[in-house]
Amino acid sequence: MGKKYSVCLDIGGTKVLGAIFDENKEIIYRLKKKTKESGDDSANVEQVIIGVVDEMIRESGIKKSEIRGIAAGAPGVIDQAKGIVLTSPNLPWTNYDIKTPIEKRFGVPFQIGNDVNVGVLGEYKYGAAKGYKNIVGFFVGTGMGGGLILDGTLFTGNQFKAAEYGHMILDPEGPLCGCGQRGCLEAFSSKKGMSAYILQQAGRGRETMLADKIENGVFKSKYLKKALKAQDAVTMEAVDRACHYLAVATGNMINTISPDIVVYGGGVIEAVGDIFLQKILAEVDRYCMPAIRPSVELKTAALGDDSVIYGALSMLEG
Amino acid sequence: MGKKYSVCLDIGGTKVLGAIFDENKEIIYRLKKKTKESGDDSANVEQVIIGVVDEMIRESGIKKSEIRGIAAGAPGVIDQAKGIVLTSPNLPWTNYDIKTPIEKRFGVPFQIGNDVNVGVLGEYKYGAAKGYKNIVGFFVGTGMGGGLILDGTLFTGNQFKAAEYGHMILDPEGPLCGCGQRGCLEAFSSKKGMSAYILQQAGRGRETMLADKIENGVFKSKYLKKALKAQDAVTMEAVDRACHYLAVATGNMINTISPDIVVYGGGVIEAVGDIFLQKILAEVDRYCMPAIRPSVELKTAALGDDSVIYGALSMLEG
Numbered sequence: 001m002g003k004k005y006s007v008c009l010d011i012g013g014t015k016v017l018g019a020i021f022d023e024n025k026e027i028i029y030r031l032k033k034k035t036k037e038s039g040d041d042s043a044n045v046e047q048v049i050i051g052v053v054d055e056m057i058r059e060s061g062i063k064k065s066e067i068r069g070i071a072a073g074a075p076g077v078i079d080q081a082k083g084i085v086l087t088s089p090n091l092p093w094t095n096y097d098i099k100t101p102i103e104k105r106f107g108v109p110f111q112i113g114n115d116v117n118v119g120v121l122g123e124y125k126y127g128a129a130k131g132y133k134n135i136v137g138f139f140v141g142t143g144m145g146g147g148l149i150l151d152g153t154l155f156t157g158n159q160f161k162a163a164e165y166g167h168m169i170l171d172p173e174g175p176l177c178g179c180g181q182r183g184c185l186e187a188f189s190s191k192k193g194m195s196a197y198i199l200q201q202a203g204r205g206r207e208t209m210l211a212d213k214i215e216n217g218v219f220k221s222k223y224l225k226k227a228l229k230a231q232d233a234v235t236m237e238a239v240d241r242a243c244h245y246l247a248v249a250t251g252n253m254i255n256t257i258s259p260d261i262v263v264y265g266g267g268v269i270e271a272v273g274d275i276f277l278q279k280i281l282a283e284v285d286r287y288c289m290p291a292i293r294p295s296v297e298l299k300t301a302a303l304g305d306d307s308v309i310y311g312a313l314s315m316l317e318g
Numbered sequence: 319m320g321k322k323y324s325v326c327l328d329i330g331g332t333k334v335l336g337a338i339f340d341e342n343k344e345i346i347y348r349l350k351k352k353t354k355e356s357g358d359d360s361a362n363v364e365q366v367i368i369g370v371v372d373e374m375i376r377e378s379g380i381k382k383s384e385i386r387g388i389a390a391g392a393p394g395v396i397d398q399a400k401g402i403v404l405t406s407p408n409l410p411w412t413n414y415d416i417k418t419p420i421e422k423r424f425g426v427p428f429q430i431g432n433d434v435n436v437g438v439l440g441e442y443k444y445g446a447a448k449g450y451k452n453i454v455g456f457f458v459g460t461g462m463g464g465g466l467i468l469d470g471t472l473f474t475g476n477q478f479k480a481a482e483y484g485h486m487i488l489d490p491e492g493p494l495c496g497c498g499q500r501g502c503l504e505a506f507s508s509k510k511g512m513s514a515y516i517l518q519q520a521g522r523g524r525e526t527m528l529a530d531k532i533e534n535g536v537f538k539s540k541y542l543k544k545a546l547k548a549q550d551a552v553t554m555e556a557v558d559r560a561c562h563y564l565a566v567a568t569g570n571m572i573n574t575i576s577p578d579i580v581v582y583g584g585g586v587i588e589a590v591g592d593i594f595l596q597k598i599l600a601e602v603d604r605y606c607m608p609a610i611r612p613s614v615e616l617k618t619a620a621l622g623d624d625s626v627i628y629g630a631l632s633m634l635e636g
Contacts, residue, residue, distance in 0.1 A: 077609060087609055134476050146574070150468060157576030158452050161610045165574040169566050169605055171489065179607055181569075248487050251499075256464070256483040256574065258475030287487050289497055291395060291405055292479045 003068035003108075007053055008312035010115060011035070011045075011074040013090030013142075016052050019309045020060050025126070027309075029060035045091055046098060050105055070102060071111040071312035073118030077161050080113040080315075086160065089143075111315040115308050117154055117163065119301075120147030122311030123263050127302035132260040136253045138166075138246065139266035139307075140276070142218050143178070144186035144193075148257070165253060166190070170245050188245035191218040191268060194238040201234045208234035221271035228272055239272075243279035250280060251287025254296050265301030273300035321386035321426075325371055326630035328433060329353070329363075329392040331408030331460075334370050337627045338378050343444070345627075347378035363409055364416060368423055388420060389429040389630035391436030395478050398431040398633075404478065407461075429633040433626050434584075435472055435481065437619075438465030440629030441581050445620035450578040454571045456484075456564065457584035457625075458594070460536050461496070462504035462511075466575070483571060484508070488563050506563035509536040509586060512556040519552045526552035539589035546590055557590075561597035568598060569605025572614050583619030591618035 005028075010017040018031040033055075035048050049072070057064055076088025083099020085091070102110040113121070120137035123129045129137070133152050139145035144166030148155040156162050166186040167179050174183020175196060187193045195214045202211035209232050213223040227235035250262055269276060277300050285293060303310050323346075328335040336349040351373075353366050367390070375382055394406025401417020403409070420428040431439070438455035441447045447455070451470050457463035462484030466473040474480050484504040485497050492501020493514060505511045513532045520529035527550050531541040545553035568580055587594060595618050603611060621628050 150473060155468060158578045159576065159613050161576035161607075161613065163574065164576075164607055164610065165570070167573045167607050168570045169488070172562075172566050172605070181605060181607075244490075248490050252483070252486045252570070253574075255485045256481065256571075258477065258479035258482075260476045287490070287499060289479075289482055289485050289499075292482065295477050295479065 003066060005062050005067050006313050006316045007056060007067055007070045008309045008316075009049065009052065009070070009072035010308035010312070011049065011072050011091070012115070013075060016048065017305070017309060018052050018056050019306070020056055020062065021313050025313065027306075029056060029062075031056050031059070045093065046101055049098075049102065053102075053106065064106070067106065067108050069109040069111065069316040070106060071315045073113055073115035073308040073312055075115050077159070078112055078114050079160050080111070080117075080154075080156065083110060083112050085112070109316070111312070113154075113311075113315060114145075114147075114156075114160070116145030117147045117156065118311035118315065119145070119265055119307035120149060120263065120311070121154055121314050122303055122307040122309070123265060123301050124149050125314040125317070126310045127263075127307060128299040129261050129263050132297075134257060134259040134261075136250075136257055136259045136262045138250070138262070138264050140190060140242075140246075140264065140268040141266040142191050144184075144190040145266065150257070165249065168249055168252060170248050170252075185245055185249045189242040189249075191221070191224075194224070194242050195219055197238045197241060198234055201237070206234055208232055210235045210238075221267040224268065225271045228275060239275065240279065243276055244283060246276070247280045247283035248287050250284050250298070254284075254288045254292055258292050259296055261297045261299060263299055263301055265303075265307050267305065269300050270304045276300075321384060323380050323385050324631050324634045325374060325385055325388045326627045326634075327367065327370065327388070327390035328626035328630070329367065329390050329409070330433070331393060334366065335623070335627060336370050336374050337624070338374055338380065339631050343631065345624075347374060347380075349374050349377070363411065364419055367416075367420065371420075371424065382424070385424065385426050387427040387429065387634040388424060389633045391431055391433035391626040391630055393433050396430055396432050397478050398429070398435075398472075398474065401428060401430050403430070427634070429630070431472075431629075431633060432465075432474075432478070434463030435465045435474065436629035436633065437463070437583055437625035438467060438581065438629070439472055439632050440621055440625040440627070441583060441619050442467050443632040443635070444628045445581075445625060446617040447579050447581050450615075452575060452577040452579075454568075454575055454577045454580045456568070456580070456582050458508060458560075458564075458582065458586040459584040460509050462502075462508040463584065468575070483567065486567055486570060488566050488570075503563055503567045507560040507567075509539070509542075512542070512560050513537055515556045515559060516552055519555070524552055526550055528553045528556075539585045542586065543589045546593060557593065558597065561594055562601060564594070565598045565601035566605050568602050568616070572602075572606045572610055576610050577614055579615045579617060581617055581619055583621075583625050585623070587618050588622045594618075 085093040135149035137147040146163040171183035177184040177187035403411040453467035455465040464481040489501035495502035495505035
């Protein structure tokens with residue numbers, strides 16, 4: 001038999017996505033589970049992970065002895081080498097060693113990294129950025145994540161804190177961002193940023209079908225898609241604004257890094273990536289140095305919601 | 319005897335700075351020479367370099383046989399590996415192989431790189447950034463140059479075009495930059511950007527001692543120093559604005575890269591670096607993510623106008 005299965009997780013603030021890959025890198029089992037219900041302390045999140053892995057093994061029918069490793073992406077600043085979550089905005093983890101208990105429990109190697117970093121790794125190894133060397137990834141979801149592959153290696157900077165260019169300031173007098181700054185890319189172009197604009201316009205008495213769908217400051221991407229299809233005017237304005245600032249930020253990253261490719265991923269892109277890419281492409285030349293623009297491609301993620309799952313797989317491939 | 323001398327050059331659009339280092343990395347001879355007078359074609363710039371090196375050898379009294387190598391920083395996009403200047407904004411070079419003729423003429427290795435990249439290398443090897451691993455360098459001069467050292471290696475990106483974050487857009491509706499974009503850092507914070515502001519204010523009839531000193535769109539840094547000392551109001555506004563946008567750009571680079579250190583160099587910093595650093599430090603916390611700010615230091619260059627010369631030396635040291 002041999003150790004042929006890789007168990008890969010995408011741990012979010014509210015849900016865990018799981019997949020088991022066989023030795024041909026085919027997904028043989030999938031699982032999606034809410035996490036919030038199980039409580040808020042570190043040990044409980046750990047228990048959720050253990051519970052999810054146990055359930056995946058049980059339901060898929062594979063044997064524990066056939067697992068070669070477990071890997072995960074999670075939000076936050078993560079010491080990938082040591083498997084320690086240093087801080088996380090959405091999970092109750094501070095300097096939390098998650099590697100030791102998971103490896104002890106399952107007896108196989110466990111790898112963990114920042115979810116967007118891992119997602120960009122996934123696109124690099126198996127997706128839209130395969131074959132490129134210098135990669136800038138924007139992940140558009142509830143927030144705005146960033147990931148950098150430089151000279152073929154994930155770049156994590158000093159203390160694993162790099163690639164937060166979702167918090168690049170594009171207007172120092174712009175709207176307040178959750179991070180405390182004003183006018184960050186995230187404040188314009190994430191689901192939170194677009195939701196804030198939509199609620200603001202609804203508050204002025206304008207009709208928009210997306211306002212009612214906003215819960216805890218965000219809409220689900222499928223409702224964004226519906227509203228765009230229905231040509232909801234306020235939604236279209238929010239998207240135009242989001243894409244305008246994404247184009248500026250893309251230009252800035254192109255001028256800064258001179259990457260081979262810029263990849264856009266995350267839930268919003270999975271839902272309406274074609275519209276976003278079209279709008280960004282229509283504007284981005286204005287915000288790139290003419291000498292740099294010709295040597296960079298812009299693409300949407302190829303793995304959709306599975307970018308992180310595949311990135312986790314790549315961490316086990318070494 | 320032996321080959322103990324390194325001949326190092328800082329080739330600018332209008333002048334060449336030269337230095338000969340001995341085996342203890344002491345400068346034993348210096349030269350400064352205007353380049354413009356000698357014509358505008360590639361062969362002439364090459365002749366100027368050859369003339370400068372010849373003159374340095376002659377005047378310093380060293381023997382040609384004692385030279386171990388020649389190295390230079392020059393403005394533009396430069397293939398450092400091959401010694402080819404791909405494009406240059408200020409020199410008449412396009413896809414120009416400068417390495418071959420210089421090596422042929424002097425019979426020693428010749429290295430060349432982008433001047434700001436080489437300047438940041440100099441600060442990394444011998445200056446303010448010594449001992450750090452991830453370094454963001456801003457060079458404030460006529461324009462605004464950038465250099466990135468990542469994991470201890472100069473990062474040049476795809477086709478050697480990286481680190482143009484002087485053209486990071488901080489206000490898409492801002493003043494026009496020489497590059498064609500609007501609201502670039504360079505348009506606010508370089509000598510060109512500050513000069514444009516000062517001329518604009520002078521045009522409104524405001525008194526300022528710096529306006530008369532602006533030639534071809536720029537002032538000399540020594541006049542900036544004098545005007546600040548005299549508390550010239552318009553100059554102080556231009557500097558406040560320059561430092562405000564430098565602080566925003568610094569925050570953006572800190573959030574993007576999570577460097578160990580940000581170094582400010584170039585002519586303006588050599589002249590009034592203490593004032594710039596103080597103003598940037600007073601504001602930068604607003605534009606950094608709180609989790610990232612504590613692990614980065616901000617410093618002015620230690621080598622002053624010699625950053626590029628020392629960086630050139632480091633290229634010969636391998």
